[in-house]
Amino acid sequence: MSLRDAWDRFTASQAELEADDEQLEARRRGTQPVGRCHARSRATVSGVIRAVTFAPAAAGPALVAELYDGSGSLDLVWLGRLEIPGIEPGRRLVAEGMITSADFGRTHATMFNPEYRLLAPDSAEATP
Known part of the structure; x- marks a missing residue:
C-alpha cells in the first residue's frame, strides 16, 4: 500500500x-x-442486504431486499413471497437474473425473482 493509499484510507469516512x-x-x-449493470441485461451480482421490506401489491405480495455492493444498490424482488429464510438485513449473497429499468413503480434497478446463493456469515463460501 502506498503512502497515498494509506492517507486516503485514514481520511475516509466509515461509509467510504x-x-x-x-x-x-x-x-x-x-x-x-x-x-x-444495465437494464435488459443478465447479471451476477453480490453484496450485503441492507433492508428487507414486504410490498403488498394489487397483483399479490412481494418481498423486496435492497442489495448493496459499494458501487450502488438494486432491489431484489421475489413476487408472491411473504418471506424467504435467510433473506435478512446484514446477510451476504450472490444473485443472478435480468436487470430491469426503473419501472413498475421502482425507483432504481431491480432484479425480479433472482436465483440466489446465501453466503456464510463470516466467509465467502456458500451455505449448504
Missing part, C-alpha cells in the same frame, strides 16, 4: 471504507458491480 470493502469482495467473487 465499507463501500471499498464491498467492492473488493465483489471483485474477489468475480461478480459484476451493481453500479455498472
Whole structure:
C-alpha cells in the first residue's frame, strides 16, 4: 500500500471504507458491480442486504431486499413471497437474473425473482 493509499484510507469516512470493502469482495467473487449493470441485461451480482421490506401489491405480495455492493444498490424482488429464510438485513449473497429499468413503480434497478446463493456469515463460501 502506498503512502497515498494509506492517507486516503485514514481520511475516509466509515461509509467510504465499507463501500471499498464491498467492492473488493465483489471483485474477489468475480461478480459484476451493481453500479455498472444495465437494464435488459443478465447479471451476477453480490453484496450485503441492507433492508428487507414486504410490498403488498394489487397483483399479490412481494418481498423486496435492497442489495448493496459499494458501487450502488438494486432491489431484489421475489413476487408472491411473504418471506424467504435467510433473506435478512446484514446477510451476504450472490444473485443472478435480468436487470430491469426503473419501472413498475421502482425507483432504481431491480432484479425480479433472482436465483440466489446465501453466503456464510463470516466467509465467502456458500451455505449448504
